[in-house]
Amino acid sequence: MSVIRVEWQSVYLDNLNEMIIMTWKFTQIGKIPELKNPILIEGMPGIGNVGKVTADFIVEQLKAVKIYDVFSYKFPHSVFVNENNLIELPTIEIYYKRFTKKGKTNDLIILTGDIQPIDEESCYEFCDAIIDLLLKFKGTEIITLGGVGLMEVSNPPQVYCTGNNKEIIQKYVIGTAAKNKLYGIIGPIIGVSGVLLGMAGKKKVPAATLLAETLAHPMSLGIAGAKEILTILNKKLSLEIDIKKLDKEIKDLEEEMLKTTKELEEVSKQSAVNKLKQQLSTDANYIG
Secondary structure (H helix, E strand, O other), rough: OOOEOOOOOOEOOOOOOEEEEEOOEEEEOOOOOOOOOOEEEEOOHHHHHHHHHHHHHHHHOOEEEEEEEEEOOOOOOOOOOOOOEEEEOOOEEEEEEEOOOOOOOOOOEEEOOOOOOOOHHHHHHHHHHHHHHHHHOOOOOEEEEEEEOOOOOOOOOEEEEEOHHHHHHHHOOOOOOOEEOOOOOOOOOHHHHHHHHHHHHHOOOEEEEEEEEEEEEOOOHHHHHHHHHHHHHHHHOOOOOOHHHHHHHHHHHHHHHHHHHHHHHHHHHHHHHHHHHHHHHHHHHOOO
């Protein structure tokens, strides 16, 4: 295992074991693989966690192999409690998938994790590091994934596509349900999913984003939107993922959300009753 340390305003890319960019540390897991024209897929937490759900499902279904753990003092100052009731620091992870099937021209690098960089400066630093890593693997393009928060969502959710050049946008729009008319509909693309596109353009790396509609609610999980994005990626990248496996997760989630909604309704009713009792009590005291 090797550790790639990152120091202020220093960039060294002599080999894959010496990548130094600002305040980020990449810890290598296992051997460096030889990849064939890899495409980077980014799916980090965000609106509806659409990108993360998609990326995690790809990692799981393709049995992708972890290559880097990423750590930084720029992470949010919080920890998670896991299923074993133990504390875990947030992580960002990078996986790869190498295809052996004849005719496959692109391997994959998949970027996912628990959190995003905490501020604007660290987001730019992180994206710069990721692009340089991709270039060392002779990567050919970047696809970022995310959600569009709405009060109402189409059935199925609509997917929008934009990027840093027209050619790569057309690649993911032609023959799919993705729409490339975003102006006036979608505002700024915030975080890694957006900054990666802009930074990639500066380094002449084609990059596109797929954004799926999802509910603009902090408790919403955009699995339906993730399914629509996966459908596009499956077709364009020939991933051969069984998307039907997501259907059960969608059904289970809907049942869970229905139960939660009913519970919230009961809480709301009880709250309303308590407020009414309090009001009557106050009024009675005032009248008497």
